[in-house]
Amino acid sequence: MGYPPLSHATWTPEQDEVASVRRPRNLAASPRPGLSADALRYHFLAERLNEVVFHLDRLGQFTFLGPTWTVLTGLTVEDELGQALVARVHPEDRAGVQGMLESIGARLQASFRLELRLLTAREPVWVELAAFSSPTGQGEVLGTLTDITERRQLQERLREADRMATLGMLVPGFAHEMNNPLAFMSANLEYLVAQMGQAARGPGAEAGQVSQWLEAVEEIREGAERLRQTIGHLRGFRIEPGQGPVDVNAALDTVGQLVSSALRSRGRLVRDYGAHALVAGGDGALRQALLNLVLHAVLSLPEDADPEEHAVRLVTRDDGQGHVVIEVHDTGPGLTPDALAQAFAPLPAHESHRPGPALSVCRDIVHGLGGQVSVTSSPGRGTCFRMSLPVLS
Helix, strand or coil: CCCCCCCCCCCCHHHHHHHHHHCCCCHHHCCCCCCCHHHHHHHHHHCCCCCEEEEECCCCEEEEECCHHHHHHCCCHHHHCCCEHHHHECHHHHHHHHHHHHHHHCCCCCEEEEEEEECCCCCCEEEEEEEEECCCCCCCEEEEEEECHHHHHHHHHHHHHHHHHHHHHHHHHHHHHHHHHHHHHHHHHHHHHHHHHHHHHCCCCCHHHHHHHHHHHHHHHHHHHHHHHHHHHHHHCCCCCCCCCEEHHHHHHHHHHHCHHHHHCCCEEEEEECCCCEECCCHHHHHHHHHHHHHHHHHHCCCCCCHHHCEEEEEEEECCCCEEEEEEEECCCCCCHHHHHCCCCCCCCCHHHCCCCCHHHHHHHHHHCCCEEEEEECCCCCEEEEEEEEECC
16 A cells, blocks of 8 residues: 655644644544545654654655654655655665665565664764565555664764773784794894895805795795784774675684684684675674674683684575574583573673673674674583674675
8 A cells, every 4th residue: 555645735743733632633634635544544653753754665765754854854855755765875875775675675575674874964864774565565665764873872882892892802812923923024034134144254145045045035924914914904893884795704704813813722713604695784893793703602612621622613504585694603611591691781690601792782783784693502512693684685
């Protein structure tokens, strides 16, 4: 069922408030002639919600907008009707929204939620887009837009604090990774200086000496490259604006390199990539969510056991419904029932059972990308974190 656009020229929310005081609402007496009782109820509810209610036709164009749209954006409803929703979405977020709408149109999914930036008459605002396939089955979409700007600001502060805490856990490993190449680079440089000094005082360098010099130079080059990669991982550990696209397996590989030092004394890293997918999400945001889960898995492994007996396994697979599933398995002691119930709580009561970064940050990031995250565990049998993200078409 389609819904005719709301006419603000004949009726305003202020008039509604006056009418509600003078007499009970009589839908049949509404100044919107030609609308059915169901359509009138739809308009009536949309006018009173804090969220922006909208309706899109099969082309993704607005055919209805609640009056809260003007409060949120500073733009008139009349000017926006007939315009495409994605035209009002920040350019860096459009690919994700377009992909979701196409999935609904192709009946690959019935609904989705996604956090994005909306272009307004002032500056972009963060909103949560909730979209649902219309019951008409004609490719239309019903949904709401909720202002979450303040919530995003709070989340960013929490995310920054968590990012710093996570880096604090990784710093000892990074220091080890950088000290090793620096040590042999320094030794090779001293060797080259000594050998070149001798050659300068002698009749000429022998072929064997030249070969040794080249070998030392190659080791220095290799060490410099390792340092460059390590520093690159540190610089890349930040939130990037936008909604992608991001290669899931590449992001997991980067996270695996970040935790390699911390994992070396505890267990092995096993990769089982069954899906090759691009998802929406700034690379830094998704990387932080994945790092939180993987680092949590690494720190759950016992420190005094044989590393060959324990592992963190990274799995990707296609669920066949337009989503990629990412699983992080560990062979640690598992979570107690109390810790499992509070795994994603912002302030867990049993922090001692949950080493590692705040998993609530991971949950917020994943939800903001239109996905879901869950955890299963049992004492003595390890833990599995499971993340589901919509794939970009």
